[in-house]
Amino acid sequence: MRKYFIFLLLSVCTSLLFAQQNKLFTLDELIPGGKNFYSYYPQIGEQFQWHDDELMMLRDDSVFRVDPLNPNHKKFVFRFDEIRKKEKGGGIVSRVSFDREGSDNLVFSSAKGTGVYDLKTRQVILSVDFPENSANQELSPDNVYLAYTKENNLYITDGTGKETAITSEENKGIVCGQAVHRDEFGIKGGIFWSPGGNKLAFYRMDETMVACYPVVDISARTATEKSIRYPMAGESSHEVAIGVYNVKTGQTVYLKTGEPRDKYLTNVVWSPDEKFIYVAELNREQNHLKMNRYDAGSGDFDKTLFEETHPKYVEPENPVLFVRNNPAQFVWQSERDGFNHLYLYDTSGRLLKQLTRGDWEVTDVIGFDGKGQHLFFVSTQPSPLERHAYSVNLKSGSIHRLTNVPGMHTIAVSNSGRYLVSRYSASDNPGKVDIIDLKNAKTVTLTSALNPFAGISMPRVELGSLKAADGKTDLFYRMVKPANFDAAKKYPVAIYVYGGPHSQLVQNRWRYGSGGWETYMAQKGYLVFVLDNRGTSFRGRAFEDVTHRRLGVEEAKDQMCGVEFLKSLPYVDAGRLGVHGWSYGGFMTINMLLRYPEVFKVGVAGGPVIDWKYYEVMYGERYMDTPQENPDGYAKTSLLNKAGRLKSRLLIIHGDEDPVVVMQHSLQFLKSSIGAGTHPDFFVYPGHEHNMIGRDRVHLHEHITRYFEDFCR
Secondary structure (H helix, E strand, C coil), rough: HHHHHHHHHHHHHHHHHHHHHCCCCCCCCCCCCCCCHHHHHCCEEEEEEECCCEEEECCCCCCEEECCCEEEEEEEEEEEEHHHHHCCCCCCCEEEEEECCCCCCCEEEEEEEEEEECCEEEEEEEECCCCCCEEEECCCCCCCCCCECCCCEEEECCCCCCCCCCCCCCCCEEECCCCCCHHHCCCCCEEEECCCCCCCEEEEEEEECEECCCCCCEEEECCCCCCCCCECCCCCCEEEEEEEECCCCCEEEECCCCCCCCEEEEEECCCCCCEEEEEEEEEECEEEEEEEEEEEECCCEEEEEEEECCCCCCCCCCCCEEEEEEEEEEEEECCCCCEEEEEEEECCCEEEEEEECCCCCCEEEEEECCCCEEEEECCCCCCCCCCEEEEEEECCCEEEEECCCCEEHHHHHHCCCCCCEEEEEEEEEEEEEEEECCCCCEEEEEEEEECCCCCCCCCCEEEEECCCCCCEEEEEEEEEEEECCCCCCEEEEEEEECCCCCCCCCCCCCHHHHHHHHHHHHCCCCEEEEEECECCCCCCHHHHCCCCCCCCHHHHHHHHHHHHHHHHCCEEEEEEEEEEEEEEHHHHHHHHHHCCCCCCCCEEEECCCHHHHHHHHHHHHHHHHHCCCCCCHHHHHHHHHHHHCCCCEEEEEEEECCCCCCCCHHHHHHHHHHHHCCCCCEEEEEECCCCCCCHHHHHHHHHHHHHHHCCCC
């Protein structure tokens, strides 16, 4: 009897282990918005922030102090609940950060408001409820005022409930305190406090000359129109000004940026002494940049410090960074030598030196050490598939690599520059956080993410490279193979594509960046293939701007190099190739189906650009110029005049309230297809914008999968 029980127990354990190893995932477990998504998503529960040279660890609702010299020693500091009980609004604290170096003030925020907590006295010294219907809230650096917007105007309050209107625009076509230029050029907001909190710069955007674009809201009993301002390529664009409000006097002046008004005002930053505002100004053609300085008191133009031009485009995305302890110098990021690098200037506009150079790109600038002698940054050196931390000495120009473990690193540096915290993952590493003592070259792991797929037989993700259509440029790809892959079989292929600027899908991060839908398709018996073509980012200007004035041409050629590679593999069924992508990837999906109509069996295109003349001014004109300047390029890249070439099964998906790629794109393609006698399928997600979120995102991927299963099997 005992032997039988042991045998039965072993049988049950073996069956459970086998079931675990051969688990089939649901989309609810693989797609954001799914009810079990976070059960299989690598997570690191702790967050780390520097307080001078002390490391603070946030875990759940508690904060601990970590000794950098002995990271295993952690001391409890306080719980968020202490703030919650003392805060006026009583909201759940969702984020905390130290307001500035050398301060014990902790800035906290919740859904209801924000404030400041003094660690020494354990008292809330400022608590400000977010005013009803407010947005874009920004606390002043001195923790006295809260700036925010309501509808199209800008306000401040001092926490006593007193509200001061900085602008009073009655025309809803004039918007203050919000991001402008459709968030291009690195713009993330429209409120810019001065370093001491004495003045507030802000964007004022006049959209009255931009055509109102109708978006229909079907949620009401009778559908209503909610118009947006959408400047299309070659048409009238909005005009932007920068105001400066003096908190003490209550007066506002506007920077005298002059004519033409139809230009881009970007990368706004204050000088450390609050006397000047620096603005990177770009012409409408986006090929001539001026770094201009203005007097913050009068708004008068002071000086053009330097200029940059390029025959295709200049794209500033980062403001000048003033050198710590030396406000007479700043660092500027530029692609002027073909790669994004760092340049040291003085405030007269004189170039002192190029700090970094080489066939690699700086991707992030972290900050300076305590003395302002070294600048920390992240770059694509030594491989564009990874990100590593470096420091550069501003005087000697010597560069030192600070992270050596393979992967994609994001870093935070202590006040003195002695310690570095690196959060990173790699293809075989779901996530780790290390603390690095740069003085003693000592690295200690603070925490690690568990492998959510441990013990499960997973689809295998492989990395490779092939030559681009130019015959010389290396392109990187990943391929996902079913867990039970058999090279003697023939497999259908799902190609996932994006292919546009500001993207890189293949990286040495967890599972090479492979997402949940790829896993889902692999377990259904597909090979999944993802390739970064020329035109994508982090490989230099020549790699990216080869697509200028003819978007979709070179990208499709490179993707077809990937297709030819796939067809050369004995286990690929060349008769069952499908492609899917969203936004630019939706454009690429249809583009590939129409340029190479005999190749693909199925395509699913989400939120696709169909004709670049229907896309917005800033992005569209950067990469295509205007339709008036480049009529041949617009004609050759338009998918409307190619609708008759459709031979594959094609599903187009669009959100009916999409403000990015308006649904006119898809509807125009349907109209052209009707005229040409072709038959794409169409599916709409009511109430959604440019992509589907929440539970509907799971439905979206089920719908995409069903289409592949119906027509690519």
